[in-house]
Amino acid sequence: MSGPGSGSMAVAPAAASALSFRPDLRVYPPRPDSGDSHYTIYDPASDLSYFLGANELMVARLFDGQRSLVDIMAHLESQHRRRIPLEKLAAFEKRLHQLDMLSVPGAVPDARVRDPAAGISYGPLKSLLIIPLLRMQPAALLDYVYERFGWLCSRAFVYSGLFAILAAIAVVVVRYGDFSGDVVAVYGNGIGWLACHYPVVVASIAVHELGHALACRLYRVRVTDFGIAIYLLMATGWARPLQGDWTALARRERMITIVMGPYASLLFSAAGVALWLVTVPGSPWHTLSVVMTASASLSLIPTLLPIFNGDTYLALTEYLRVPRLRQRAFQYVKETLWSRKHDESPTLGRRALYWITVVATSLGWLLAWALLLSLLARIFRL
Structure with a gap:
């Protein structure tokens, strides 16, 4: 993007700036080994990332809703020995405002929910129908899990898990009559299964996104946002990598990171099959095992359909470049x-x-x- 030292624009010098650098923006420094000195500015509202040099970021942070452009220019000259013409400073302010990095202090943020991958604003519909269950910055959690359970990212564990998944599929195929009968017994008698369904699906989605996030942590990709929500009857989740870190990954590593989400979901379903084998039919644990296997597997379908912003869509964008x-x-x-x-x-x-x-x-x-x-x-x- 254009910085305060590049380009010019004929702008009448403004006496004051009523805009300030948004406090909710997350600033990520460049990785020492990246070879790129730009800071990543992540907007959690739009899931978009912008890139600023160190000097550009320093100037952007001087917009606090109190200083005038003349004040900022004087501050830069006295404190940083940088002389920036007022016209260029005003052009830089305009550019930051266009990118929604500056806002009026105390202003009510835009309540519309935008799908960044489709470029479509849902207006009040999605913001009214979606129920957020969890949203967090996961860096500390991922560091904790990776430092203590790093073996989850080992090849031995991944291959063992793959064997468990194939074994679970074989069990369901061999004992299809028994399993399908249990599925009918659980889902065919009213809507009581819903009490168990949503907690199980939410747990499976958390495991799914943790699979993505741990793969990111393995490859030293910072994750900006981790969350789970329910939209109408569908539970959804996300683990969003820092764009600069993501694009710096080799293509093979990006594909592995994408696959680790469905892999974790199938491992969750395999655990349901294992529980089904050792529990007594009709018991609450047996019912839980059926829901773990069926509902968790079905909840995987949307992310495998390329019409949604799921893993298959992301894999296609990577494959097609x-x-x-x-x-x-x-x-x-x-x-x-x-x-x-x-x-x-x-x-x-x-x-x-x-x-x-x-x-x-x-x-x-x-x-x-x-x-x-x-x-x-x-x-x-x-």
């Missing part, structure tokens, strides 16, 4: 339909990819909503 594919696709199609100038000039193959992405995503969303409404109707009919 098109980051933020859905956002770019919707932007390109919108510009085409409205006969606007395109921000990029994609090749014929890339244009086809964009149209396929938009059409498939739109149809997938319609189908997903239809299935969800049908499920709601069945539940309430019971």
Whole structure:
């Protein structure tokens, strides 16, 4: 982005700045071995990251809602021996404000929830329907787990877990009649299973995201945000890596990190199968084992569907080498339909990819909503 020492803009010198550097922005210093000296500025509201040099960040933090531009210019000259023309300082302020890094102190933040991968604002709909259960900065937790249970990231554990998953699948196949009968007994008698369903699914999603996060920790990728929420009837979770650290990873390591989420979910389901084998049918523990296996496995489906912002979608963007594919696709199609100038000039193959992405995503969303409404109707009919 443009810094205070680059570019110029004819701006009338402002007497005062009513804007301040947002206190909720998270600032991550560059890694010593990265070769990049830029700081990452992470916005937890939009899940977007920006990059500033050390001097740019220092100037940005001088915007506190109290100093005028003249005050900031004088401070830089007296304290840092840096002479920045007022016009360039005003242009830098405008650029930071456009990126939403500056705000009016005390102003009510925008309540809209934006999907950063799709570039779509949900307005009040998602913000009213989503129920946040957990949101945290996980760095301290990940350090604690990694330092004491680092063997979870070892090859021996991963291969042992893979064997356990395959063994669990074999058990369900061999004893399909018994297991399917238990599934019908649990889910076919009213909605009492819901009391067990959501705690189990939330736990499985926490394990899923921990799989991603621990892989990030193994590869020294900082995780900016970790959370779990319920949107309508679906539980969802996220573990968001710091963008600069993520892009610096080798492609193979990024793919391994993506796969570790579904792997952890399947390991959770395998534990359910093991519990099913050793518990007495009809007991609460047996019911729990069925829900652990069935509900946790079903909750994995959305992240495997590329129409959602899950693991398969992320893996596709990595495989195709098109980051933020859905956002770019919707932007390109919108510009085409409205006969606007395109921000990029994609090749014929890339244009086809964009149209396929938009059409498939739109149809997938319609189908997903239809299935969800049908499920709601069945539940309430019971």
